[in-house]
Amino acid sequence: MVFGLANPQRFLSVTRHAPAILGGLAAILFAVGVWLSFTAPEDYQQGDTVRIMFVHVPAAWLSLMVYAVLGGASFFALVFRHVLADVAARAAAPLGAAFTALALVTGSLWGRPMWGTWWEWDARLTSVLVLFLFYLGYMALRASIDDEAKAGRAASVLALVGLINLPIVKFSVDWWNTLHQPTSVLRLDGPTMTADLLAPLLVMAGAYTTLFLALWITAIHGEIRARRAAALQLKAAGRA
């Protein structure tokens, strides 16, 4: 399927309505998720503040998932020279950085009432900050090389090297003594949260994911059209 969509024209025609459909789905999921978040019961310890979790945790999940997408797209771009994989990686990077920044900021807002501090240099927070720096390094490398194709390949190599950071972020709360909550959802023994708090979390995670997909596909469309416009400009300049 991945290679079937390598043709830009085919990709555009197959996903023509995808941003609108996914955007509508995301809006519905956000509406349901926000309603569930506000009607979920209070935590016995944290009271109403626990509701920040429904914004913070999906953002953190997305920040890791988007980096994995970035790594996968870079792999296809580098190894198989998949035409659209490079475009997809370029489109995914700013979105991933935005989700990571959102996770850091909302986590800080949650930490102030819970831990009494805006920031702590424990393993999970530091490794997510390093993940944010990886995104910035990727975007900086991409932007600094003038030749588009060369920039894409160099940035793909960097993205693949940075994949090592993903397991470190995910398992940092288990490997080191940290202040941050240990793993409570994606565990071998099953989630430790009750269903009435797990449901809003999963709905919001679905909302964030569909939002990412809608924005990502829109960005890919934009990039394809921008490249076409540039090629047409060159052609017109050649004729003149």
Add this chain to the structure above:
Amino acid sequence: MSAFLTLYRRELSLAWGRGGGALMACGFYACIAALVPLAVGSEPERLRAVAPGVAWIALALSTLLSLERLYERDYEDGTLDLLALGPAPLAAVAAAKGLAQWTAGGLPLALAAPVAALMLGAPAAMAPLVFAAALVGGLGFAFVGAMGAALALGARRGGVLIALVVLPLFAPPVIFGAGALHAFSEGLNWGPGFALLAAYSLAAVALTPFAAAAAVRNALD
């Protein structure tokens, strides 16, 4: 093998630069170590607490100094094209550059590190561990730094870009190396941190030459 040795000798003489490369890196290191008490305050207790960490951070930053010209120099005068066509694979060229960076820059810095740590108030018993950790960690820093230099080849604002690309990758060895030193200063077992530091450096030696070779090939055509 002889091709690799020839390359290594060439890179070593370029990196050593009749003592200039090594001495400048040590001078930079000494400057950072000298600025720390001015910034942190000169109370011995406070300095002793940050001594191992500062020695480690300064090591990471000093490695960045000579990276910008590592590949640019050969790229500009056409040597890199010849190296790409030559008998040795590009990964061997990249490995020779990394190894030369470590030998010419990392070894003198590893000698300077315990001196700086002691001057900042670390206990004298820690000096051998600081030297060993700087030696082993310096290997990882040199190879990852060389890969960053290859990735940024042909880019604008190369120096700062290399730093931005490479410093997040320096985070694991900084964590493990400083962790081992802190464990030692508190009387805990420093073995695991040191072992993880060595693991990172060996993984860097094994894997980064291939990434650097791919980046060089990308920049050349």
